[in-house]
Amino acid sequence: MNRIPPLPYDQWDTEALASLAPGRKLPPSNVLGLFAQHPELAKAFLGYNRHLLGGGSTLSPRTRELAILRVAWRRRCQYEWVQHVLIARKAGVTDEEIDAIRVGKPTPITRAVDELEADSGLSDDTYRALAAELDDRQLMDLVFTVGTYGLLAMVLNTFEVELDPGLPAENFTTDE
Known part of the structure; x- marks a missing residue:
């Protein structure tokens, strides 16, 4: 069971959406729902992580x-x-x-x-x-x-983030 429940996608406010998916639509997931609970942290971490996942990484x-x-x-x-x-x-x-x-x-x-x-x-x-x-x-x-x-x-x-459904x-x- 999630220790901090992911914020349901329909409750993501403008700040959360801007932090989690600037300029694009992402499918909701439990990890993004967790980050939606803290938009400022999400913006900082996910901006950095985008580099590692191909937005600039040389690997x-x-x-x-x-x-x-x-x-x-x-x-x-x-x-x-x-x-x-x-x-x-x-x-x-x-x-x-x-x-x-x-x-x-x-x-x-x-x-x-x-x-x-x-x-x-x-x-x-x-x-x-x-x-x-x-x-x-x-x-x-x-x-x-x-x-x-x-x-x-x-x-x-x-935070015991559960697997996404399916x-x-x-x-x-x-x-x-």
């Missing part, structure tokens, strides 16, 4: 989604996991790669997420492996993406 959508999925899995954040499995598939991530995220199959991205989550930094080996594939801006976008989606997982888990649980279990 490929595929790399971004692999990182976000690993964060969601490590943080045991079902809402983030379910939303980003759908986005990852659209970005070309295969079901086999999604399964590999669950078990932490070693790749430079999974190692980076695991180290950033555990140590708030990267080992020299992991940094070198990433730097062989990513330029400086991409490295920065990766670290900011991991940190931001760790924060968002914390928010979603703390979304599959995507075999999300926390016993692995």
Whole structure:
């Protein structure tokens, strides 16, 4: 049960609509309904997050989604996991790669997420492996993406934001 219930879409005022969907129509969701409870915070956070989700990020959508999925899995954040499995598939991530995220199959991205989550930094080996594939801006976008989606997982888990109606649980279990 949501600890802070999402504000129903029909109750979003002009300020909430401007903060959550400036200039566009978004389908209502529980996470946006949560943000609608605090329009000033929503405007600041979502403006920044738009950069990470493609409005300026130098990461490929595929790399971004692999990182976000690993964060969601490590943080045991079902809402983030379910939303980003759908986005990852659209970005070309295969079901086999999604399964590999669950078990932490070693790749430079999974190692980076695991180290950033555990140590708030990267080992020299992991940094070198990433730097062989990513330029400086991409490295920065990766670290900011991991940190931001760790924060968002914390928010979603703390306020127990429920899955949106009709979304599959995507075999999300926390016993692995």
